[in-house]
Amino acid sequence: MNELFDIRGRVAVMTGACGVLGETIVKYFAKEGCKVVLLDLERAAEKGEKIVSDILAAGGDAMFLPTDVLNESVLQGNLEAILERYGRVDILLNAAGGNMGPANVAPDKTIFDLDLDATRKVLELNLFGAIIPTKVFARTMVSAGKGSIINFCSMSSFRPLTRVAGYGMAKSALASWTQWLSGEMAVKFGEGIRVNAIAPGFLLTNQNRSLLTNPDGSLTDRSHKILAHTPYGRFLEADELVGALHYLASDASKGVTGTIAVVDGGFNCFSI
Ligand SMILES: NC(=O)c1ccc[n+]([C@@H]2O[C@H](COP(=O)([O-])OP(=O)(O)OC[C@H]3O[C@@H](n4cnc5c(N)ncnc54)[C@H](O)[C@@H]3O)[C@@H](O)[C@H]2O)c1
Numbered sequence: 001m002n003e004l005f006d007i008r009g010r011v012a013v014m015t016g017a018c019g020v021l022g023e024t025i026v027k028y029f030a031k032e033g034c035k036v037v038l039l040d041l042e043r044a045a046e047k048g049e050k051i052v053s054d055i056l057a058a059g060g061d062a063m064f065l066p067t068d069v070l071n072e073s074v075l076q077g078n079l080e081a082i083l084e085r086y087g088r089v090d091i092l093l094n095a096a097g098g099n100m101g102p103a104n105v106a107p108d109k110t111i112f113d114l115d116l117d118a119t120r121k122v123l124e125l126n127l128f129g130a131i132i133p134t135k136v137f138a139r140t141m142v143s144a145g146k147g148s149i150i151n152f153c154s155m156s157s158f159r160p161l162t163r164v165a166g167y168g169m170a171k172s173a174l175a176s177w178t179q180w181l182s183g184e185m186a187v188k189f190g191e192g193i194r195v196n197a198i199a200p201g202f203l204l205t206n207q208n209r210s211l212l213t214n215p216d217g218s219l220t221d222r223s224h225k226i227l228a229h230t231p232y233g234r235f236l237e238a239d240e241l242v243g244a245l246h247y248l249a250s251d252a253s254k255g256v257t258g259t260i261a262v263v264d265g266g267f268n269c270f271s272i
Helices: 020-031 042-057 072-086 118-142 167-188 221-228 242-249
Strands: 012-016 035-040 061-066 091-094 147-152 191-202 258-261
Touching: 012 072, 012 118, 012 221, 020 035, 020 042, 020 061, 020 242, 035 042, 042 061, 042 147, 061 072, 061 147, 072 118, 091 118, 091 242, 118 167, 118 191, 147 167, 147 242, 167 191, 191 242, 242 258
Parallel strands: 012 035, 012 091, 035 061, 091 147, 147 191, 191 258
Antiparallel strands: none
C-alpha cells in the first residue's frame, strides 16, 4: 500500500450517500478500508441500510443515519452518534444536492416564469446543505488538527448552463465557498484541514434524466449538444469519480486545498 494514498481506518462521512453517486462512492471508500457513515433523508433509509449491509457483507464497516443537511440540530445528533461509534470524522463528502424542475427555465418559458420558491430551495440545498454540515462536522477535524472536506460542484459551477438557473447559482456559489473556506481553515486552524471540491461532468442519472432523455429513452437535443462538447463523446460513469475523491481525501493531496477537481471527459475546457 502506498502510504500517501492509505486511507484505511479513516472515518468518511457522506451526505446524500444514498443517491446515484453516493452508493458507488461509499462502497469505494469502504473497500479502501474507511469506516463509512451514510447520511441521507429518512425516506432513503431502506436504500441506506441495504448499502450498509452490502458493505458489511464485503468485510467493511459502515452505518446509516437519517439526517437533514439543512437542520443543524439533526446534524449535531448525527455527530454525537458518529463520535460514539467511531470517535472522529476524517473525511466529509458534502454530496447532498440536486436540482428541481420548477427552478429551471424551459425553452418555451422565460425569466418571468421562474419559480422563486423552487429556486430558493435549490439554492438552499446545494449551498447551505454543504455549509451547515461543515459547521457541524469540521469542529472535530479542528480538534484533531486534520481533516479533508470535499464539496460536490458541477459543470455549472464555472459558467451557467442554459435552463438551470437556480442550480447554476447554487453550484457557482458552492465553488466560491469552497475556495473561501480553504483559506479560512488553513489560516485559522492550520494546513491539516483541507477543503476541496469535485466537479463531475455529465452523467446520465435520475437527477437529470428528464433533461437528457426523451420519454422513449432516446437522447434529447440537449444531450447531443453536451456530447458534441465533450471530447470523450460520452457521458461519464459514477466510478470514474472515485480516483479523484480518493486523492483529495488522502495525504497524497496534502499540499492541495481550495481546488476543484474537474472530472468531465474534457467538457469544461473544450471549445470548437
Ligand atoms: N449525477 C450527476 O450527474 C451530477 C453531476 C454533477 C454534480 N452532481 C452533484 O453531486 C451530488 C450527488 O449527485 P447524485 O446524482 O448522487 O444526486 P441524487 O439526487 O441521486 O442524490 C442526492 C441525495 O441527496 C439526498 N438529499 C436531498 N435532500 C437532502 C437533505 N435535505 N438532507 C440530506 N440528504 C438529502 C437525497 O435523498 C439523495 O439520496 C449532488 O450535489 C449533485 O448536485 C451530480
